[in-house]
Amino acid sequence: MSIEQTAREFFEACETGGGWEACxxxxxxxxxxxxxxxALADVTTLAGYAEWMKGLLGPIPDGRYELTAFAVDQDRRTVVAAAVFHGAQTGAGGPVAPTGKTVxxxxxxxxxxDGxxxxxxxxxxxxAHALRQLGWA
Structure with missing residues (x-):
């Protein structure tokens, strides 16, 4: 599988809350x-981040992404993806009671x-901007 395809499939698995198991x-x-x-200061592994994203979909159950750009730099073995995360805090599990606010x-x-x-x-x-939108800061 190409790095482009791997990155696309990883992105989808991560952004839809599949957690480390899916990623x-x-x-x-x-x-x-x-x-x-x-908000992510203590997260240093991709496994930790994948689980953090999975957890984010508890308080923001309609969380979804809008992919705005996707580029492959084959020489540097790097892929860059840009997106907008959308959702409303209507579920439990956030730092405050559900606010109904959107982000x-x-x-x-x-x-x-690597390989x-x-x-x-x-x-x-x-x-900081995202948390303010949700009423979390």
């Missing part, structure tokens, strides 16, 4: 994760490969 087949077991956002939050993934599997992913995201 691990596309990744090295020790795949790293980084994001300069307070439309831009983000990007920089997905680096045919994902070795590391960086998320570029303004968490």
């Amino acid at each position: 691990k087949g596309y990744c090295h077991d020790d795949a790293g994760f980084a994001c300069q956002a307070d 439309a939050s831009d983000y990007a993934y920089v997905i680096r490969f 045919d599997r994902i070795a590391h992913m960086t998320k570029i995201w303004n968490d």
Whole structure:
């Protein structure tokens, strides 16, 4: 499978809340994760991030993505995906009782490969803006 196809399938599995179980087949077991956002400060593995995304769909059960760009840099074995996350906090499990507020939050993934599997992913995201939209901050 090409890195493009692997990245697309990983993206879908991660963004729809499949958790690490649905994502691990596309990744090295020790795949790293980084994001300069307070909401994800303690998440350092892709397994941890996949589980965080799965958990996010509890308080935001209609959470979904709108893919806005997808590019492959074959020379650097990197894929970049940009999207907007949409949803409303109507479910339980968030930091506050359901607010009913909606979010439309831009983000990007920089997905680096080692061989045919994902070795590391960086998320570029303004968490403070997203949390304010939801009434969480």
